[in-house]
Every structure is written in structure tokens, then in C-alpha cells.
Amino acid sequence: MPIRPENRKRYPANWAEISVAIRKTRAAYRCECEGECDTDHGGRCTARYNEPHPVTGSNVVLTVAHLDHTPENCNDDNLKAMCQRCHLRYDRGHHSDTRRSRKAIRDLFAELD
DSSP states (O other), X not given: XXXXXXXXXXXXXXXXXXXXXXXXXXXXXXXXXXXXTSOOOSSSOOOBTTSBOTTTOSBOOEEEEETTSOTTOOOGGGEEEEEHHHHHHHTHHHXXXXXXXXXXXHHHHHHHO
């Protein structure tokens, strides 16, 4: 998942190293999702980096998810390598909340004009 410019400063300076360590070393280039995305994988998701996704057929991009949605929290137990499908599904509620908050702020300022 691309990092939003306004959140870039929330990530540690060594985020690239942390991300590689999770995706390459710990996960061995395979999605670590075990259903956190609300999909029954029957265990661990079988999606592998740079291979066709087992469900969508698209080329797998492996990302690192912050399970608590807090970029500052880079503890190993808060990070999980996820294929783009699992990561987007996992973040679905968080993205919805963020959209609602942004809309509420825009509406508030629109009322002040």
C-alpha cells in the first residue's frame, strides 16, 4: 500500500528495512494472512509475491500491514506481510472511517464559508 504523503513522517526512518525484513525474511515472500481479512483461507493465504494471485489472477504485490493501523507501532507482532487483496480487505473498515472523518471536516469548513 502506498504511504500517503501526510503520513510519511509517522513511519520510522528505517521503514524500508523493516518492510523487507517482514516480507522477505519472516514471510518468505508469502502472504501471512490467516483470515484477518475476513476470508477463510483454510489456514494461511497462499498468495506469493510476483506470482498470479490464487483468487484474482493479478500479479501479487506483497505489502506490510500495521494490524493496529498505527504506523509508529512497528513491533513485529503488529506487522504482517499481506497480499494487496488481504491488506485492502483488512483495512476496509479503517479506510471507511478515514473517509467519513475527512468528509465531516470538509463539510464543517464548507459551512463556515
